[in-house]
Amino acid sequence: MDKEARMEWLIQRVAREFKTGDVVNLGIGMPVKVANALPEGITIILQSENGFLGLGPSPQEGQEDPDVVNAGGKYSTILPGGSCFDSALSFAIIRGGHVDATVLGALQVDEEGNLANWMIPGKMVPGMGGAMDLVVGARRVIVAMEHTAKNGTPKVLKQCSLPLTAAHQVNLIVTDMGVMEVTPQGLVLQEMAPGVTFAEIQAATKAKLL
Amino acid sequence: MDKEARMEWLIQRVAREFKTGDVVNLGIGMPVKVANALPEGITIILQSENGFLGLGPSPQEGQEDPDVVNAGGKYSTILPGGSCFDSALSFAIIRGGHVDATVLGALQVDEEGNLANWMIPGKMVPGMGGAMDLVVGARRVIVAMEHTAKNGTPKVLKQCSLPLTAAHQVNLIVTDMGVMEVTPQGLVLQEMAPGVTFAEIQAATKAKLL
């Protein structure tokens, strides 16, 4: 399988984590693609942390509403049954455990479920936005990312070295190479992408896969 | 002046404490009468702590709306420009200093501005309702009450003996005998009801009037 096919596998795989009615917050970028990959018959409710539930697909050209944008600032839509609220209620929803799952990218994630995805000191400091609240508040935290950095460096580690987004909050790591569950014993390899061998994924991972 | 006239004087006197635009919360009972006694040209905004601004007069018979009641549970009206909200915002308004004045009754009030108006241990324990928040949060706390208890016992004291509603929060005490301002030096007598002498009001007061 080529890179593109493996990334597509990743997204399909994450999309299978949900059941109908789940309230889900998808991070900017790759995670957002999960919404289009849901298995048939599964309907989830997407939360947009800037202030609404019922996030729908992008609007058709000419149908953009300047007041309906997602948390990435892109034009969006609100599905029937959706609701709008202020940022205080939005984060009450997030922090209060009312979001069933969040899917985020990561710079690093480790075998204790620690996550680093918001800054590289002295270089990239965009800010944590809503990520720290999401990772602490969502019932289930799913990291979805390429297994290694662009230069091949492992991103799944024994211990994160970058500043953390939160400690001990990640439940599942889905990459283009496989699916790892965070357990008290460490990372349990649940599944490998088609064509990936155990030797390959372990070699690309700094933590021991169980 | 008879008792009734003096009570009427009290209400008129409290009503002169406001300027147009003031946000005011009036306690149940006698304080609520202040709204009808405002000087001509003065318009204040009444807050009802159960959840709205723009509290109006009682509805005409047959016009009662079961969803529009004041904090005493009595049918009420909402004036044009009024707004409804939940109890969290209602007390954000109260505690956050967005109420210019509150007028409440008292069991006891003392020269340090301490107020007791919510319980008599072992006897009357109705609960504090919103009073503790109002007294702490309103910019100006006005106690409006009969100068003495029904049996003639002073209610304006050197020190409250009943459980406090709040400490050091009362700004002004208006009774059927006079008007006392709470200052760092003690109670400054600002005004006496028509026909009341200094000797009379001092005799009915346990604190020294300055």
Place this chain on the structure above:
Amino acid sequence: MVEQIPLEAAVNKIEDGMTVMVGGFIGSGAPDQILELLAQRGIKGLTLIANDTGILGDALSQLIVNRCFRKVIASHIGTNPETGKQMLAGELEVQLVPQGTLVEQIRSAGAGLGGFLTPTGVATIVEEGKQKISIDHKEYLLELPLSADVALLRAYKADPAGNLVYRRAARNFNPVMATAAKTVIAQVEKIVPLGEIDPDEVMTPGIFVHYLVQARPKGVAQHG
């Protein structure tokens, strides 16, 4: 996922010994039909979290009269003398909480906070047993979150997604309690088709609500 159920099924969700939040303010905005039926059943040992215990004769007060509660957490019990009578006789545990603190404790639980600092109650008996923290030389009480097994709410209208809209002063504690209970049951005057409630009109997003109970029409129509 929200489910529309009959009144009887809603009442059956409540079990002896549970902690129950009840929306309303001296009856206004209280889920009267759920409370009435609950009072008729022989439910026992509940803990009540509510602004008050109703006004003698109303649905919530009947639960007090029928001795359904082990404990009451409220800001005011003066409109139902039966509560004070049971309390003074040592038959009912009553914890009185300032109204603003009560609603904020409930909000705190719903919002995933560990508590908050309030100036309300400082230097009163409300501070007993609580941690005091000074910020900028001002004293505050640390108040803790308050959650429940079940929240019983009343709303004006709902849609099939569970979105709720309250009316006038009947809103009060209802939207806050919707966020702080494991199971949320709302008695609603009417259920409108999906899409008929504008997203900006929603006061409680449907994700908080588990069960909708359509209220029986009253003898006299109340809301046109």
Place this chain on the structure above:
Amino acid sequence: MVEQIPLEAAVNKIEDGMTVMVGGFIGSGAPDQILELLAQRGIKGLTLIANDTGILGDALSQLIVNRCFRKVIASHIGTNPETGKQMLAGELEVQLVPQGTLVEQIRSAGAGLGGFLTPTGVATIVEEGKQKISIDHKEYLLELPLSADVALLRAYKADPAGNLVYRRAARNFNPVMATAAKTVIAQVEKIVPLGEIDPDEVMTPGIFVHYLVQARPKGVAQHG
């Protein structure tokens, strides 16, 4: 009391060195016309409290480009690279705060609370310098209130009493900031007669608002 004033008069309320809250989320719901004119003036030394610093090219980002701020308190600055550049060069103080903590700090100030306990940021650099408190064996950070001299908001409609209604995702930080500043100025699309906004529709009660600025119509009508 709310007063309707021209855009220029609104901008003149803001003085060098003030702390200013600005509603909006990457431009959505930001008071763009007030910010544009403010950026044109030579204002200096402001402290900004906002979710972000806009997206390069928009009104808020122009205030960063024009170096109007001494300090920025925000949850995210990634959409305006100029902010990060000034920060890394040591020319602008930037305090990054988790979004949920930021909005709760503002709410706390508006609600007269002394602070709140949040699990967000525990075991991260966000906890530096903050008091940690354990409740039921879970650690929380004590976060303090955040208030401002002026809040600059944007609303969809207003009435002469100052009641505000926001539209869709443009609500975001606006209603919370309305509660936490000494002076509150709202840029509104339209002002309707008193009584035309239903009490249940109001999102920010008029008592929080001091000045209304009617927005200039855009080249293209935005909201029908």
